[in-house]
Amino acid sequence: MRIGELAQATGTTTKTLRFYENQGLLPPAERTPAGYRDYTDDIVARLDFIHRGQAAGLSLAQIRQIVDIRGAGEAPCEHVRTLLDTRLSDLEQQINQLIALRETITQLRDQAAQVEPDTCSADQVCRYL
């Protein structure tokens, strides 16, 4: 399987695949005599794993940690659990902050809908903020 086929099969681009290999997310591909990358089918599972990791909000660096542990012959499950837990509490915080922000902006906008525009003074730039 050449890189273009793999890209099509997994819904990504050849650029991205080379980039992933460079970043250690994919094992160095076998090469044809001409130097073309030659993939076996199991690389698809690896790419799916990467995509699932991304869908879970993990960074490529974190996903690389996981595949590195697996590459060292260990089970990365413990680490994955830790990552997911951390991600979850980060997410919780992030959501709360955004909700608070939404509250703030809603109030600002409601005020903005009431005040007469011309009463703004230049030294405040805009009283709506």
Add this chain to the structure above:
Amino acid sequence: MRIGELAQATGTTTKTLRFYENQGLLPPAERTPAGYRDYTDDIVARLDFIHRGQAAGLSLAQIRQIVDIRGAGEAPCEHVRTLLDTRLSDLEQQINQLIALRETITQLRDQAAQVEPDTCSADQVCRYL
């Protein structure tokens, strides 16, 4: 007021202040004969405005739009309302996505808490994801 004092007074850095001036967020500062930036007190209000804009999740580019309108002698209120409305609907979407992601990760983590680590197989990398 020199740049270091202003930085301290507004809780930022001299680097950032020069950067803001460069980006058109702050008016070009007066200079002392020696070439030092010399600020008057009203710059503090401008910086507070910038900080409020950032706290509302606006980008520096958006904040610059606002101060440019004000700089042109017009009232930016209309534009601010539009920005806030847009920001609000973006925020809504963002929050919903994060909540969906939280759901996904929660499920993954709950599965991870149950499965025996050793049952992971290498070709999946990790079944928890």
Add this chain to the structure above:
DNA sequence: CTGGACCTTCCAGTAGAGGGGAAGGTCAAG
């Protein structure tokens, strides 16, 4: 044998909001 589609490597750039640090000027204190 030529054209076009593919592949290779390497170098550079994107966005956003600054930060690091060099080389040099200025000011007040001791």
Add this chain to the structure above:
DNA sequence: CTTGACCTTCCCCTCTACTGGAAGGTCCAG
């Protein structure tokens, strides 16, 4: 007169996940 703290401009670096493009090699059809 010197030291140290401050200031100036200038250019490059950070981070993330890619993307663009140049220069050149390979493969297959016609």
